[in-house]
Amino acid sequence: MHNAIIRLLAAILLAMPLASLSYAADDESGTPHYPKNKPRHVSWSFAGPFGTFDPQQLQRGLQVYREACAACHSLGYVAFRTLGSESGPHLSADAVRALASEYIIEDPDAPDGERPGRASDVFPDAPPYPDSNPPDLSVITKARAVERGFPTFIFDIFTQYQETGPDYVYSLLTGYQDPPDGVEVPDGNYYNPYFVSGTTLAMPTPLFEEAIAYAQNADDNPDNDVPETVDQYAKDVTAFLMWTAEPHMTDRKSLGLAVMIFLIVLAGLVYYTKKKVWAEVH
Amino acid sequence: MQHDYFPRYEPKTAVGRWFDSRLPLTRLMYDSFVAYPVPRNLNYFYTFGGILSVMLVVQIVTGVVLAMHYVPHEDFAFDSIEHIMRDVNYGWLLRYIHSNGASMFFLAAYIHIFRGLYFGSYKEPREILWILGVVIFLLMIATAFFGYVLPWGQMSFWAATVITNLFSAIPLVGENIVTWLLGGFAVGQPTLNRFYSLHYLLPFMIAGVVALHVWALHVTGQTNPTGIEVKSKQDVVPFTPHATIKDAFAMTVFLILFAWFVFYLPNYLGHADNYQKADPLVTPAHIVPEWYLLPFYAVLRAVPSKLLGVVLMFGSIAVLFILPWLDTSRVRSANYRPLYRQFFWIFVAVCIGLGYLGAKPAEGGYVIAARILTTYYFAHFFLILPLLGLFENPRPRPASIADSVLKPADEVSGAPAAAGGVAAPETRG
Numbered sequence: 085m086h087n088a089i090i091r092l093l094a095a096i097l098l099a100m101p102l103a104s105l106s107y108a109a110d111d112e113s114g115t116p117h118y119p120k121n122k123p124r125h126v127s128w129s130f131a132g133p134f135g136t137f138d139p140q141q142l143q144r145g146l147q148v149y150r151e152a153c154a155a156c157h158s159l160g161y162v163a164f165r166t167l168g169s170e171s172g173p174h175l176s177a178d179a180v181r182a183l184a185s186e187y188i189i190e191d192p193d194a195p196d197g198e199r200p201g202r203a204s205d206v207f208p209d210a211p212p213y214p215d216s217n218p219p220d221l222s223v224i225t226k227a228r229a230v231e232r233g234f235p236t237f238i239f240d241i242f243t244q245y246q247e248t249g250p251d252y253v254y255s256l257l258t259g260y261q262d263p264p265d266g267v268e269v270p271d272g273n274y275y276n277p278y279f280v281s282g283t284t285l286a287m288p289t290p291l292f293e294e295a296i297a298y299a300q301n302a303d304d305n306p307d308n309d310v311p312e313t314v315d316q317y318a319k320d321v322t323a324f325l326m327w328t329a330e331p332h333m334t335d336r337k338s339l340g341l342a343v344m345i346f347l348i349v350l351a352g353l354v355y356y357t358k359k360k361v362w363a364e365v366h
Numbered sequence: 367m368q369h370d371y372f373p374r375y376e377p378k379t380a381v382g383r384w385f386d387s388r389l390p391l392t393r394l395m396y397d398s399f400v401a402y403p404v405p406r407n408l409n410y411f412y413t414f415g416g417i418l419s420v421m422l423v424v425q426i427v428t429g430v431v432l433a434m435h436y437v438p439h440e441d442f443a444f445d446s447i448e449h450i451m452r453d454v455n456y457g458w459l460l461r462y463i464h465s466n467g468a469s470m471f472f473l474a475a476y477i478h479i480f481r482g483l484y485f486g487s488y489k490e491p492r493e494i495l496w497i498l499g500v501v502i503f504l505l506m507i508a509t510a511f512f513g514y515v516l517p518w519g520q521m522s523f524w525a526a527t528v529i530t531n532l533f534s535a536i537p538l539v540g541e542n543i544v545t546w547l548l549g550g551f552a553v554g555q556p557t558l559n560r561f562y563s564l565h566y567l568l569p570f571m572i573a574g575v576v577a578l579h580v581w582a583l584h585v586t587g588q589t590n591p592t593g594i595e596v597k598s599k600q601d602v603v604p605f606t607p608h609a610t611i612k613d614a615f616a617m618t619v620f621l622i623l624f625a626w627f628v629f630y631l632p633n634y635l636g637h638a639d640n641y642q643k644a645d646p647l648v649t650p651a652h653i654v655p656e657w658y659l660l661p662f663y664a665v666l667r668a669v670p671s672k673l674l675g676v677v678l679m680f681g682s683i684a685v686l687f688i689l690p691w692l693d694t695s696r697v698r699s700a701n702y703r704p705l706y707r708q709f710f711w712i713f714v715a716v717c718i719g720l721g722y723l724g725a726k727p728a729e730g731g732y733v734i735a736a737r738i739l740t741t742y743y744f745a746h747f748f749l750i751l752p753l754l755g756l757f758e759n760p761r762p763r764p765a766s767i768a769d770s771v772l773k774p775a776d777e778v779s780g781a782p783a784a785a786g787g788v789a790a791p792e793t794r795g
Contacts, residue, residue, distance in 0.1 A: 091708075118651075133630055161448045219642070222448070226633055227641035234722070244630045249638065281651060329641075332451075332458045339459070340629025347625060351618040358611045365406055365603055 119230055120277040121259070123251035126319060130326055131247050133341065136334050137327050139174040144298055144310065145324025146173055148317050152290045153221065159207035161222035162328045168203075171334035172327050177203075216286045223329040225249040225322065228280055250326045252280070257318035260289045291317045371599040372401040398584055403602035404609045405590035407771050411485075412588065413616035414478040420617055421471045422576065426569050428464040429513075432457075436516065438562035440555045443518035444643040462632040468510050469635045470624045472658035475503060484710055486698030487589045493690040495582040498575055500686045505572045507659065507683075512565035514656060518558065519640030524653045526553045526561070532666075535673040552646065592770045593698025594763060601767035652727060660724030661717050665743070667728040668736040678740065685747045692747050694755025702761040706754050713746050 129138045146167070149159065164184040167175045175183070184201035187208055191199050201208070210218070219227075229249040232240060239245075259278035269275050273284040291314045301309045310316055327333070375396035377383040386393055435454050437446040450457035479499070482488055488496035515526045530547050534540040549556025587596055596602055603609070627634060635657060639650050655663050666679040685692075700707040720739050726732040764770035 161445075161452065163452075166452070223641045227638055229633065229638035240634065241631065246631060246634065336458060336462075336629055336632070340625065343625050343629060344622065347618060347622045351615065351622065354611065354615045354618055358615045361607045361611050365608065 123255040142173040145320040148321035156218040158210045158220045165203040225326045225329045228252045253322045371403045372604045400606040402605040411481040416613035466627045488690045498579040509568040512561045520642040521640040523644035661720035664720040664724035668740040693751045697760040705758045
């Protein structure tokens with residue numbers, strides 16, 4: 085009797101919020117949810133517990149950043165010296181110095197207030213942009229980790245899926261398209277259903293087929309040639325930006341493996357010690 | 367607890383005796399953590415107190431080192447976090463341990479609190495012990511909130527704005543109080559500086575209240591899944607080695623979960639917007655707190671009146687202070703309270719439901735659902751608990767802890783063994 089009443093109560097209690105939730109889902113008047121299209125999945129080399137960065141891909145991504153993004157977007161937390169990182173782009177020390185010296189750094193101690201860049205400098209700020217404020221890209225792949233929704237976010241704990249940010253950046257870069265009928269695109273804006281806070285944004289399509297000639301395609305070795313397509317540019321620059329956002333990711337995952345093995349072995353030892361200690365009690 | 371079940375501290379050396387007669391610190395430690403008797407039937411839900419102590423130490427140690435590199439200035443705070451993540455040796459590890467540690471701390475605290483609710487740990491004579499626990503919980507919430515503001519990302523800034531603005535709901539003096547709390551008319555440098563100061567202070571206050579909490583625990587002794595007090599030496603085992611090794615095992619398993627997040631999902635529990643520097647001119651689309659505060663956020667937004675929302679939100683925690691006097695049942699453990707056990711699980715589901723709604727925008731059906739669940743939340747304390755004690759027929763309880771463990775379940779006063787996941791460990795004995 086009591087049990088029946090309680091179960092009925094529980095059922096009602098559960099049903100009412102669920103009913104109002106479905107009402108919320110149908111409710112068109114509410115806040116629209118962006119991005120309109122969920123990011124598309126890419127098979128990244130850095131995904132998963134053993135994921136690592138591909139130095140060649142990061143070098144290509146660096147080239148895409150410099151040729152297609154750097155005119156508007158800064159990379160203010162990234163020091164040139166870190167480009168030599170073995171688990172990152174792995175540029176040689178000479179290449180790092182040469183690259184840094186291509187930049188002009190403001191320095192009040194220098195004779196003219198400016199000097200060529202050194203390895204210890206960070207990427208200088210991009211020139212100011214009229215009417216809008218292109219974000220710094222140093223941690224953009226972490227800042228744009230769009231929500232995955234229920235119940236996907238629960239599965240992500242077990243699959244260790246952490247690439248929603250990179251997937252988003254890739255999808256945005258390759259997601260420009262003609263607006264569907266009836267969608268008004270304001271002047272100076274562009275339609276992209278993958279954008280995080282609307283369906284149009286002020287950034288025009290940044291990548292074009294064959295617009296960037298990859299340095300690694302210019303060498304004599306045809307085995308390392310990669311296609312010069314928008315898709316490839318987008319993947320490469322996104323991988324590079326994942327590295328700028330999380331430069332110690334490889335260290336983190338490899339230390340994680342050692343910690344996990346240690347803890348699991350320790351747990352086993354402690355468990356059997358515990359069993360022995362408690363044997364006389366049970 | 368007055369106990370002479372196990373031999374007390376005996377200094378064995380001349381130095382030990384000299385020290386013991388002047389400052390009996392070793393005696394205190396020995397009697398508290400070696401000879402101290404614990405009920406023999408504790409299950410793994412009773413290991414979370416120890417886990418929480420370790421988490422507090424982890425947070426303080428990583429926090430002190432992070433504070434050596436952090437700059438509490440509105441222009442440099444965000445940059446100093448990136449400096450820690452990139453340039454400080456193992457700075458990324460310290461920061462990810464600290465930020466995920468906060469989540470793990472709350473996870474352990476919630477399991478600890480719900481364990482107390484299930485086994486009636488708040489009942490006479492443990493009311494003070496319970497109230498001290500609620501004080502710790504409040505201090506934890508404040509500490510976590512102050513800490514979340516420090517990286518000075520978008521969500522930091524806007525969380526600080528939203529939460530401090532709650533105080534403007536106070537009639538007459540609300541606006542003045544907000545200005546006083548912020549040190550200005552909006553969240554800014556004075557706010558960041560004082561939040562940093564308080565974030566450093568409160569963990570040590572937590573440590574102080576934890577000491578009182580443990581003291582109160584050692585006066586009354588622990589509860590146990592039967593809810594029956596310790597009656598003889600047969601009911602107990604010495605803290606060391608029995609509880610120590612069991613806590614160590616639970617701790618190690620908990621650390622595996624912790625490491626899973628730190629090393630493989632370090633940003634999973636955080637909010638992406640906080641990797642954008644604070645910008646007073648741009649409001650994020652959804653301002654939400656960290657997961658562990660979502661149920662209270664749902665209660666806050668469930669009612670249209672700001673003042674009532676604030677009162678209900680604080681009330682949803684304050685009600686825990688008077689819980690020992692709201693529950694009229696004299697039976698402690700839910701294992702012997704067939705009705706309460708079902709209401710307990712409904713209550714758990716309601717809290718999780720509120721957490722889900724706290725993450726959703728406050729509109730349409732979500733608000734209706736939040737109102738239903740908020741009403742139930744308070745009804746659980748003010749209606750169900752007082753009435754259950756009057757109308758519920760508890761099951762017969764075993765005569766003693768030892769009885770419940772040593773006799774086969776069907777012999778224990780003729781009561782059927784309690785079923786269900788939580789009840790299983792102690793029936794195994």
